[in-house]
Structures are given as C-alpha cells and as structure tokens.
Amino acid sequence: MKNRLTIALMSLFLSAISQKQVLSATVSNGSFESGLTSWTVIDIPNPDQPLAVRASGDINSNFDGILGTNVVIPSDGSFAVSHGFDGDGPGFIRLFQDIGTPQAGESIQFDYRAGWELLSFGAATQDRTFSLQIEPGGGGASLASYNIFTAVAGTTSGLGSNTDTGSLTSTIDLTPFAGSSIRAAFVWDIPESFTGPANFQLDNVRIVSGSVPTAVPEPFTIIGTLIGGTAALRMRKRLKSTGKE
Structure with a gap:
C-alpha cells in the first residue's frame, strides 16, 4: 500500500514539474550589449554603411555629407x-x-x-522597406512576412x-506560430543601387506576453494535499469502526 502511494505521489510530482516547463520564445542579446552574439548577419554587397553594433553617440550615417551627421541613440542600454x-x-x-518555441x-x-x-539625391524610383519575416527554426521558406516600415x-x-522618424516600436503577435520552433529575421530590401543616402537603427528586441499565465500548483502543494487527504481518510475509517462518526 505504501509503495503504491509513494509511486502515485511521485507521478503527480513529476507531472506538476512538466506542466511548469512551458515552452516559450526567447531573444538572446536583444539590446546588442554583447555585440552581435547570438545573431547572424548577411549584409548587402558594398553597403553604404555596413551593419554593425555601434555605441550611443557613434556616427550612424553622414548622409554622404549632404544632410548632416546622424548618431546612434539606443532605446535600451548603450548599444x-x-x-x-x-x-x-x-x-x-x-x-x-x-x-525557440x-x-x-x-x-x-x-x-x-x-x-x-x-x-x-540619386534617382530613387522604388521604395526601400523594412520587414520581419518568421521562418522555421534553423531556416527555410518564410512562414509569414510583416512589412514594418517603408x-x-x-x-x-x-x-x-538627426532628422529621422524618432524612436518607433512595433509588435508582432507570435500566436499563429505557437508550438513551433521559429526564426525571427529582420530584412531590409534595397531594390536599387545607391539611389539616396539613409540610415537605420534597431534596438531592444524582446518577447512580451499579454496573456495571463495559468496557475500551476507547486509540487509540494499537490503532495501535501494528497498526504492530508490520505490521513483524513484513515481517521474517518477509524471513527467509523468505533462508532464515533
């Protein structure tokens, strides 16, 4: 009897632990305070200004000396x-x-x-865009593409x-990809060759949640409840046998 009770309690304990290990997406080094660690970059050939992590106050683009100097202004941290x-x-x-998932x-x-x-400046006839593409974890054909800026x-x-848009924030719901391992890819489309100076800054990439987490009892609470219930059942049987219930 004791062995069966022990096995049942351990089974519930492990079940409670597994329920608490909820799959979740995670962005590593989202504020680029560790350089490009955890990120992969594929730049355009002969970029006007290569993609790099720059510190607050560093020159982002001088617009080829036409529009004045633009400097990096992080929205989180120093880079x-x-x-x-x-x-x-x-x-x-x-x-x-x-x-992740x-x-x-x-x-x-x-x-x-x-x-x-x-x-x-130049002869731009096509828009430049910034988008977020969701791809399978490890890479593959795009699952969805969200145009963020044009x-x-x-x-x-x-x-x-420093004539730019100012700091903007975008939020993309990942619910359609719940339960699947995914990749987040930021993509800038440059459709023409050197048709006007520009600059772009990205910072503070993070995962946020608007859902209320489901409360999962702590394993100790579950075991304590079961032990208390077992003791109460034994006491009830004893009282019944003595006619005191």
Missing part, C-alpha cells in the same frame, strides 16, 4: 544595431536569430528609427542632423 539602409542593390540586408499570447517587440533622402521613393525624412 544598438545600425546601418546605412543603402548599398549596391538590388539586394537585402538580413539579421536573424532562432528564438512561442506560446499563445506571446509577441515579439522591437524599437527602430530611420532617416532617408530619396528626393533630391521609405517611399521621392521622399525625405528631412534635412539636417
């Missing part, structure tokens, strides 16, 4: 990823990381800012130093 959002296109700039209610959130001059051909973010 951010930045690049010139231009190059010898058509081509793409990619920055990606496998982020999201659960329902989780989202990926990130901060960015951009500056561009596609109006009076620098429209024939427009400018303004003239002068």
Whole structure:
C-alpha cells in the first residue's frame, strides 16, 4: 500500500514539474550589449554603411555629407544595431536569430528609427522597406512576412542632423506560430543601387506576453494535499469502526 502511494505521489510530482516547463520564445542579446552574439548577419554587397553594433553617440550615417551627421541613440542600454539602409542593390540586408518555441499570447517587440533622402539625391524610383519575416527554426521558406516600415521613393525624412522618424516600436503577435520552433529575421530590401543616402537603427528586441499565465500548483502543494487527504481518510475509517462518526 505504501509503495503504491509513494509511486502515485511521485507521478503527480513529476507531472506538476512538466506542466511548469512551458515552452516559450526567447531573444538572446536583444539590446546588442554583447555585440552581435547570438545573431547572424548577411549584409548587402558594398553597403553604404555596413551593419554593425555601434555605441550611443557613434556616427550612424553622414548622409554622404549632404544632410548632416546622424548618431546612434539606443532605446535600451548603450548599444544598438545600425546601418546605412543603402548599398549596391538590388539586394537585402538580413539579421536573424532562432528564438525557440512561442506560446499563445506571446509577441515579439522591437524599437527602430530611420532617416532617408530619396528626393533630391540619386534617382530613387522604388521604395526601400523594412520587414520581419518568421521562418522555421534553423531556416527555410518564410512562414509569414510583416512589412514594418517603408521609405517611399521621392521622399525625405528631412534635412539636417538627426532628422529621422524618432524612436518607433512595433509588435508582432507570435500566436499563429505557437508550438513551433521559429526564426525571427529582420530584412531590409534595397531594390536599387545607391539611389539616396539613409540610415537605420534597431534596438531592444524582446518577447512580451499579454496573456495571463495559468496557475500551476507547486509540487509540494499537490503532495501535501494528497498526504492530508490520505490521513483524513484513515481517521474517518477509524471513527467509523468505533462508532464515533
């Protein structure tokens, strides 16, 4: 009897532990305080300004001396990823990381800012875009693509130093991919070759959740309840046998 009770208690204990090990997405080094650790970069050939991690106050792009100097302004910590959002296109700039297995209610959130001059410099006829692509963990065909930002051909973010969008935040729901291992890939599309100076900054990539977690009793609580219930049952039997119940 004792052996069966012990086995039952251990089974419930292990079951409670397994329930608490909820699968979840995780972004490593999302604020780039450790450089590009955990990230993979594929830059466009001959970038105007290569993708790199730069410190607060570092020059992000000098717009070829036309629009004034733009500096890095991290939204979290002291570093951010930045690049010139231009190059010898058509081509793409990619920055990606496998982020594990999201659960329902989780989202990926990130901060960015951009500056561009596609109006009076060069001959831009096509928009440049920034998107988030969700791919299978380990790589593969895109499962979904979300356009986040478009620098429209024939427009400018303004003239002068640090003329950009200011810090913006985007949030993408990962619920459609719950239970699947995925990769988050940031993609900048440069459809033409050197058709206007620009700059782009990305920072503070993180996982957020708006769902209320389901409460799972601690293993000790479950075992304690069972032991208490067993003791109460034995006492009930004793009282019944003596006629005192």
